[in-house]
Amino acid sequence: MNAAGYSQMVTANIIDLFSYQFFQNALIGGVIAAVACASVGLFLVLKKEAMIGDGLSHTAFGGIALGLFLGINPLLTALGVSLLAVFTISYMRRKKIAPTDSAIAVMLAMGFSTGLIVISIAGGFNVDLFSYLFGSILTIDSMDLALISMLGSAVLLFVGIFRRELLSMVFDEEDSRIMGVPTRRLSIIFDLLVAITIVLSIKVIGTILVVALLVLPGLCALKLNLSFRSTIITAIGFSVLSTLLGTIFSAVFKLAPAGVIVFVLVFFFFVTLIYKKLG
């Protein structure tokens, strides 16, 4: 087959894909997760707390194993365990039991080890646990989509309403407190939203790689030296574009979607890096 023929076949494949319900679910779910991750992730990057995303995503793994073991929707148990982890990290930080990074490390280890113990008790699961570890965007069903849409709307609504207060806190927390911003409450709610964002993204990209969707879009946008408004819009743009391109490429070339999505994001990161270096 010559190049023109091959390109025609690929185009036909892509057009075909869009007619399938499973692919439409994948794209809608992917876009919602991408928008939520980019908006929450930008604040995490600016707060220099990207590791909380990594910690919570690994903690969520324990919740997934627990859900599979108990026969409950694993996303719901992952949500419960992640929220519990957020409160525990916040408590440890507030009571000075451990600094934030150590508190995250403790919860990460506890969540992951819980998952391993539950798996060994269950003697393995019928359901492919790898689909939660590395995502399975093409298996998003209407129930998953409803949950992703609900959680995604909550995240976006909160960030949309409190974006200025969040930005003010990231920039100068002491001054924000004097101005009347309820910094402690907003911080806890924000951490809860990080947990929610991770859970809603598990099906799309998996617990291992979700941190990439949280961190890379914001990092790419920051390299362009824009205003805050343009930065958040650009971060969302990078995130959505990577998810769409990654999902389509992976379906056409039969590759792991999460890997391709992250690969596209890393590609954008290097492009913005070169753009910044050139001036």
Add this chain to the structure above:
Amino acid sequence: MPTESLVLEVKNVEISRDGQKVIEDANFSINRGDYVGVVGPNGGGKTTLLSAILNFLPITKGSIRLFGTEIAKFKAWEKIAYISQQATSFENQFPLTVKELVSLGCIKKGNVGRRFRKEDWSAVDNSIRFMGLEDVANKRIGQLSGGQKQRVFVAKALARNPELILLDEPIVGVDSNAQERFYKKLSDLNIERKTTILIVTHDLTSVFCRMSKVLCVSKKVEEAKITDDLDANKLLKRAYGEHFHFVFHKHECSGVFTNGHC
């Protein structure tokens, strides 16, 4: 002085940190329209005193009253703006334009989570204009010079029209021209808007040339009105030690760009 013009009243205040007395028996008051310089040696307790005034740090003895209300019961924090030592230590790639940063100053208890109104945006524009930042309003803050950054933070503070502005060493690492412009703007603010200003600084010449009052902090706090016959050297020796020497005569301020106080 009638109590309604009292902005800050500090009585018999003692502050300890890690079991060590940092401030002892502080007594002073600040009235509406005062322009106060807080000076003293490093480690003397200037920032600690400011932290206590802002209720970041508990006092071990005495009382602090803001606008006539005991600090523990004080709720009207929108009357106060604070510019910290670290305010300008953000990373240059932080994605905020001057206008976006100044607009953050409009956030107050009553409008958390609400859309800004027309009045808020006009307060932002007025603050930018007052601080002479119109030309850089759409520039990112990381692109500004040190002096410009400081003026942006004052503009942010002004956006909610505070009655008291507290500044903690705001002009560290800024060249003398930029310092002049910065102090000139603060003087304008103090004179035109009657805003009370309390500024922690090591720039003694600016304090004695421009300000109406000085607080010398070195564990103890000594308050003095800045007048022609004030013996600044004697006052400062008590805070900085006998080796310290600062010759100052009010008439020497004519070389400094002042506005009203001298």
